[in-house]
Amino acid sequence: MTGRRSFDGKTAMPHEYDDPFNKEAVDAAVAMALALCASKPGRPLAEHVEAAVHRHICACAIDIEDHIEQGHSQLHTAVSDHITSLVEAHLAARSGGN
Numbered sequence: 001m002t003g004r005r006s007f008d009g010k011t012a013m014p015h016e017y018d019d020p021f022n023k024e025a026v027d028a029a030v031a032m033a034l035a036l037c038a039s040k041p042g043r044p045l046a047e048h049v050e051a052a053v054h055r056h057i058c059a060c061a062i063d064i065e066d067h068i069e070q071g072h073s074q075l076h077t078a079v080s081d082h083i084t085s086l087v088e089a090h091l092a093a094r095s096g097g098n
Contacts, residue, residue, distance in 0.1 A: 021057065026083065029056040033087045049084050 029052040036048035053062065057079055065073035
């Protein structure tokens with residue numbers, strides 16, 4: 001079982017109990033969105049970000065909120081906006097922009 005150590009420090013807790021917005025998940029989403037931008041440059045950035053968010057950010061947060069709000073939740077939008085800003089910063093740095 002992978003995940004963080006439990007409160008007793010001995011057993012691993014499954015991923016569904018981890019923080020759904022940890023640095024590793026955000027970094028993985030950014031990396032995936034950047035890879036999709038490179039492999040499918042004609043597609044909108046928002047499409048790449050959505051694929052990356054759904055792949056790397058825990059559904060326990062995003063999907064449940066979307067279901068409750070019956071559409072794109074505020075949480076989903078905030079996470080997507082954050083990933084988009086990080087991807088845009090990477091793209092700008094690559095192209096020499098600010």
